[in-house]
Amino acid sequence: MEKKFKVEVDCANCAAKMEEAARRVKGVEDVTISFMAQKMMLKAEEPQFDKVLKDVVKVCKKVDGDFEICL
Amino acid sequence: MTKKQKKVLFRILFSAALTVLIHFIPVAGIGKFLLYLLPYLIIGYDVLRKAALGVIHGEVFDENFLMAIATVGAMGLGLFGNDSYAEGVEVMLFYQIGELFQSYAVGKSRSSIATLMDIRPDYANLELDGEITKVSPDTVMPDAIILVRPGERVPLDGVILEGSSTLNTSALTGESLPREVCAGDDIISGCVNLSGLLKVRVTKPFAQSTVTKILDLVENSSMKKAKAENFITKFARYYTPAVCIGAALLAFLPPLFVGNWLEWISRALTFLVISCPCALVISIPLSFFGGIGGASRAGILVKGGNYLEALADTKTMVFDKTGTLTEGVFSVSALYPSDGFAKKELLETAALAESFSNHPISKSLRDALKDAPDTDRVSDVKEIAGNGVTALVDGRRAAVGNARLMERLGVSFLPCTDAGTVVYVAIEQQFAGSILISDRVKKTAPQAIRELQAQGVRTVMLTGDSKKAADAAAKELGIREVHSNLLPADKVAQVEQLLCAKPPRSRLAFVGDGINDAPVLSRADIGIAMGAMGSDAAIEAADIVLMDDDPSRISLAIQISRKCLRIVRQNIVFSLSVKALCLILGALGVTGMQAAIFADVGVMVLAVLNASRTLRAARS
Numbered sequence: 001m002e003k004k005f006k007v008e009v010d011c012a013n014c015a016a017k018m019e020e021a022a023r024r025v026k027g028v029e030d031v032t033i034s035f036m037a038q039k040m041m042l043k044a045e046e047p048q049f050d051k052v053l054k055d056v057v058k059v060c061k062k063v064d065g066d067f068e069i070c071l
Numbered sequence: 072m073t074k075k076q077k078k079v080l081f082r083i084l085f086s087a088a089l090t091v092l093i094h095f096i097p098v099a100g101i102g103k104f105l106l107y108l109l110p111y112l113i114i115g116y117d118v119l120r121k122a123a124l125g126v127i128h129g130e131v132f133d134e135n136f137l138m139a140i141a142t143v144g145a146m147g148l149g150l151f152g153n154d155s156y157a158e159g160v161e162v163m164l165f166y167q168i169g170e171l172f173q174s175y176a177v178g179k180s181r182s183s184i185a186t187l188m189d190i191r192p193d194y195a196n197l198e199l200d201g202e203i204t205k206v207s208p209d210t211v212m213p214d215a216i217i218l219v220r221p222g223e224r225v226p227l228d229g230v231i232l233e234g235s236s237t238l239n240t241s242a243l244t245g246e247s248l249p250r251e252v253c254a255g256d257d258i259i260s261g262c263v264n265l266s267g268l269l270k271v272r273v274t275k276p277f278a279q280s281t282v283t284k285i286l287d288l289v290e291n292s293s294m295k296k297a298k299a300e301n302f303i304t305k306f307a308r309y310y311t312p313a314v315c316i317g318a319a320l321l322a323f324l325p326p327l328f329v330g331n332w333l334e335w336i337s338r339a340l341t342f343l344v345i346s347c348p349c350a351l352v353i354s355i356p357l358s359f360f361g362g363i364g365g366a367s368r369a370g371i372l373v374k375g376g377n378y379l380e381a382l383a384d385t386k387t388m389v390f391d392k393t394g395t396l397t398e399g400v401f402s403v404s405a406l407y408p409s410d411g412f413a414k415k416e417l418l419e420t421a422a423l424a425e426s427f428s429n430h431p432i433s434k435s436l437r438d439a440l441k442d443a444p445d446t447d448r449v450s451d452v453k454e455i456a457g458n459g460v461t462a463l464v465d466g467r468r469a470a471v472g473n474a475r476l477m478e479r480l481g482v483s484f485l486p487c488t489d490a491g492t493v494v495y496v497a498i499e500q501q502f503a504g505s506i507l508i509s510d511r512v513k514k515t516a517p518q519a520i521r522e523l524q525a526q527g528v529r530t531v532m533l534t535g536d537s538k539k540a541a542d543a544a545a546k547e548l549g550i551r552e553v554h555s556n557l558l559p560a561d562k563v564a565q566v567e568q569l570l571c572a573k574p575p576r577s578r579l580a581f582v583g584d585g586i587n588d589a590p591v592l593s594r595a596d597i598g599i600a601m602g603a604m605g606s607d608a609a610i611e612a613a614d615i616v617l618m619d620d621d622p623s624r625i626s627l628a629i630q631i632s633r634k635c636l637r638i639v640r641q642n643i644v645f646s647l648s649v650k651a652l653c654l655i656l657g658a659l660g661v662t663g664m665q666a667a668i669f670a671d672v673g674v675m676v677l678a679v680l681n682a683s684r685t686l687r688a689a690r691s
Contacts, residue, residue: 004291
């Protein structure tokens with residue numbers, strides 16, 4: 001399943017780092033975080049999607065505390 | 072400015088004023104340190120907090136950490152009599168100014184792209200049981216009836232039931248000439264109704280309408296990153312740690328031999344200040360974002376930065392003929408009356424004789440005649456299958472058909488050798504002339520091909536048509552390389568051959584109408600579909616979508632992409648060389664920390680300003 005979210009990322013470098021970190025989260029098939037569009041695309045298996053999303057958000061917040069996501 | 076930005080601006084102004092004030096207060100030693108600590112904390116508390124959190128989370132080499140180390144170092148060195156308190160505050164100030172400018176510039180280009188793509192309709196006037204209500208477009212179902220008043224945006228795709236008007240399609244196609252529509256025509260969401268009231272039957276739900284498709288496409292384009300963007304991410308991953316290690320070496324290695332620890336540590340801190348690759352990291356995505364946004368304004372939808380990048384390297388452009396370079400509809404292109412007959416008489420006779428036929432050729436004859444033919448003037452129509460028709464037109468026996476018909480009737484005629492379908496006309500057994508019906512080359516196509524060739528792009532035309540028709544079109548267009556008589560599968564094979572033959576590191580693009588060339592579109596490095604207004608298949612299959620069917624947009628697209636890539640390269644070279652210069656001067660002790668951060672922020676500002684030029688690329 002692929003879903004897009006509106007996110008708030010403050011700097012381009014953070015977005016790149018978050019993307020890299022999120023890519024390593026277990027269960028993530030594909031993820032892109034666009035600083036310019038302020039959007040995140042997450043692809044993961046349907047049954048565990050919510051859990052994966054939660055982990056991804058956690059990882060992103062770790063990179064930059066100002067990360068916000070509109071669910 | 073957002074609230075967040077205003078707050079930062081206030082902090083900058085306040086602590087700057089405070090620093091200037093402290094400068095004139097005659098205190099020394101620990102008192103001075105404490106005084107300077109005040110503006111320092113005001114301007115830098117969030118950076119320090121983030122740096123601390125970063126360390127806790129194991130994110131060591133982030134910019135906050137580096138700024139924190141550099142400025143804390145400067146403040147600390149001050150305690151050892153280096154008098155670098157002001158330096159620490161100033162560095163933090165410049166850093167924040169740079170960040171503020173960056174977030175302002177990015178917000179600005181975000182919103183300018185948002186206004187460029189402001190085609191989302193706010194409401195629809197739904198007609199139900201004679202009453203009209205304003206509703207949100209996404210609640211309107213297909214087959215509902217809506218009204219579009221002059222000045223309103225067409226909210227949903229549909230068919231016009233009543234009324235006629237002119238539509239402004241410029242937000243979708245970049246074409247400024249209004250389009251005339253009347254009852255029976257298809258109408259596309261996103262256009263603006265200029266003059267008349269239109270009654271429209273909705274054909275698609277909002278989620279599948281043209282407007283939604285275009286907005287989705289543009290919004291998602293930044294998800295597909297260009298190679299240059301990925302390069303920067305990778306570069307940043309190595310650059311920052313490398314500079315940090317360099318700083319550590321600079322701080323501890325030379326003083327072992329020459330002493331003077333304070334001086335070398337301060338030089339190392341200068342290194343740390345320059346270690347953030349901010350200018351690159353922000354300006355490259357911004358350039359692509361602007362380029363894609365500017366292109367969409369011109370009716371060129373690019374599905375990702377990677378495609379924009381590839382388009383700039385395109386050296387081979389392969390065209391499908393019918394519908395791409397030609398109109399794709401048959402029309403009368405020449406009239407050759409024989410002696411004693413007028414052009415009008417020839418065309419009129421042919422159109423009248425064919426007036427009861429539904430054949431595409433009869434239709435194009437009728438279209439060439441300005442007024443609808445008066446069928447009362449025609450009688451005794453006989454259709455001769457595979458040959459043509461004979462009829463009494465104005466009391467005279469007319470025969471209209473192909474060469475076989477003329478032979479059959481024993482009329483001596485002058486064969487026409489032009490490419491296309493030829494209709495011969497005889498009146499009372501006498502040859503009246505011939506009419507050439509062919510697919511016309513689009514008006515803008517020869518110009519488009521010339522522009523591409525001037526841009527150094529090799530142009531090739533593929534077609535399923537006969538050699539004669541293909542060569543004639545190619546000659547008019549100025550294309551030298553033509554492959555004719557191709558079946559759809561042959562087109563793929565032909566493109567594969569061209570892919571092998573293209574110059575190294577260049578790209579091949581295929582331009583088609585997106586209807587039956589999906590396999591070729593996906594086989595080429597870049598698939599460009601044109602005339603996509605209303606065609607879902609084209610939007611799906613292609614990497615770049617031209618909203619209208621004007622081939623001259625292709626050279627514009629290449630121009631935009633090349634300008635965008637040029638700006639990207641300028642920024643890479645410029646920011647890297649300034650960084651390198653600062654690193655060298657910093658290591659030699661020529662420049663201090665202020666100069667370093669000033670250069671760093673300056674480069675970032677210039678790079679961002681340069682990047683925002685891509686937004687305007689389409690307008691030149």
